[in-house]
Amino acid sequence: MEKPEFIKLLEKSHVAEIFKAEKSYFLIDQISQNAHAINNARHGHFKPLFAHLQSVLYRDVIMCLARIYDKPNNKHETLGLQYLLKKMRESANEFPSISENQHFQKELERAGMPEEIIYKLKQMKDSPESAVIEVANFFSGKAKSKELKPKITSLETLRNKKLAHNDNIEAIETTLTSKDILDLIEFAKKFIGVLGWFFNTAYSINGEYILTDDSKRDSFTLKNIFIELKIIDKTDGN
Numbered sequence: 542m543e544k545p546e547f548i549k550l551l552e553k554s555h556v557a558e559i560f561k562a563e564k565s566y567f568l569i570d571q572i573s574q575n576a577h578a579i580n581n582a583r584h585g586h587f588k589p590l591f592a593h594l595q596s597v598l599y600r601d602v603i604m605c606l607a608r609i610y611d612k613p614n615n616k617h618e619t620l621g622l623q624y625l626l627k628k629m630r631e632s633a634n635e636f637p638s639i640s641e642n643q644h645f646q647k648e649l650e651r652a653g654m655p656e657e658i659i660y661k662l663k664q665m666k667d668s669p670e671s672a673v674i675e676v677a678n679f680f681s682g683k684a685k686s687k688e689l690k691p692k693i694t695s696l697e698t699l700r701n702k703k704l705a706h707n708d709n710i711e712a713i714e715t716t717l718t719s720k721d722i723l724d725l726i727e728f729a730k731k732f733i734g735v736l737g738w739f740f741n742t743a744y745s746i747n748g749e750y751i752l753t754d755d756s757k758r759d760s761f762t763l764k765n766i767f768i769e770l771k772i773i774d775k776t777d778g779n
Contacts, residue, residue: 545740547632551733554620555609556744556752559729562605563756565598566722571760572598578773587772600704602722607700609729610684610693622684622732626677629736633673636739644746645738651748652731654679669739680732689728692721 572579572591580588611621618624629636639645642663649659658675665672683689695717717725730753734745744751767773 545637547628547636548737548740548742550620550625550628551736554625555622555729555733558605558609559726559733559750560752560756562602562609562726563753564759565601565605566726567757567760568763569595569598569602571763575764575767575773578767581772585770603696603699603704603717606696606722606725606729610696610725612697622680622729626681629673629677633670633677636669636673637741638669639672639739640741641738644743645735647747648731648735648738648745649676651745652679652735653683673739676735680735683728689724692717692725695721696725 572595576591579591608620609622611619611624613619613621613623613627646659646663649662658679662672662675665675684693699717730745730750734750737744764773768775
């Protein structure tokens with residue numbers, strides 16, 4: 542069966558970028574958890590190598606997230622969050638009726654949608670156009686919230702001023718903590734988790750984003766490399 546065009550768009554943009562961001566993040570985490578052993582000179586001079594790898598992987602995480610949260614561009618079509626929200630509103634009448642209403646509602650709850658709006662959406666089971674608009678408005682509002690907007694702004698500054706360009710902006714705060722990065726990834730996953738159920742496509746089940754486990758595989762492989770090199774024991778790390 543041919544995939545719906547909107548699902549193709551999601552998989553080309555957010556689904557692919559979330560997967561790459563999580564892969565790199567888990568690799569960074571694996572290196573960080575074993576940093577003491579890596580830096581131990583008796584294992585060899587691995588510290589410079591893995592310090593560089595962490596830097597490259599961090600850059601990859603930031604660039605993946607930047608593509609997810611990219612602002613619309615007047616010259617070229619960018620597939621960021623705002624573009625997808627715009628497409629949702631423009632093509633709301635093309636969305637199918639929700640067949641897995643219970644899963645859909647559970648994902649809305651986990652995304653933090655207020656109960657009164659979820660109740661309102663229950664009455665729209667056979668009116669997907671109105672439900673699509675409500676969902677688009679909810680995620681648009683969350684992206685502009687005081688909890689998320691500063692992180693998106695820092696992400697944009699870090700990408701534009703430090704990674705994509707080499708601006709001399711020492712006085713400008715451009716740091717994203719691990720928690721900030723995880724919050725940005727989590728919001729994107731919740732967005733995808735909800736949208737998938739419009740098309741009976743499960744990206745998230747019972748609150749678990751199904752591709753996250755796959756994105757951890759490289760970090761498990763890296764742990765096995767550490768074990769083979771006798772940098773760590775089998776019982777160390779994750």
